[in-house]
Amino acid sequence: MYYSVDQLQLQAVENTDTRTQITLHAILHQLILSPNHQISASNQPVDLKLYRARYPQRMKSKGQAVYAEKECPRCGANFVPDQDGCCSYCGYRLPIDNSKWRILEQ
Secondary structure, eight states: OOEEEEEEEEEEEEEEESSSEEEEEEEEEEEOOOSSSEEHHHHHHHHEEEEESSSOOOOETEEEEOOOOOTTTTTTTOBBBBSSBBTTTTTTTTOOOOSSOOOOOO
């Protein structure tokens, strides 16, 4: 299976105090290999709503994210995230919205 996106058209931008939301129209290209080894292609128009934190508190250092020292709200230990972004002591996932664009669930 292969996906690509083409012909992005910005439809709307909405800013609130906490986040920016955009609506865009795009064409989703799909190539699918069926069990009988036939390739089928489809082009599907989609409307997407994406959002991100308006002023994400991010710092970069040589391409790597730098984490501010925090206390885990569950166990109280110094929050040192593991590779999945969870507390390395108790496994709690600290919700941080400093991400890049995410698709808004509809």
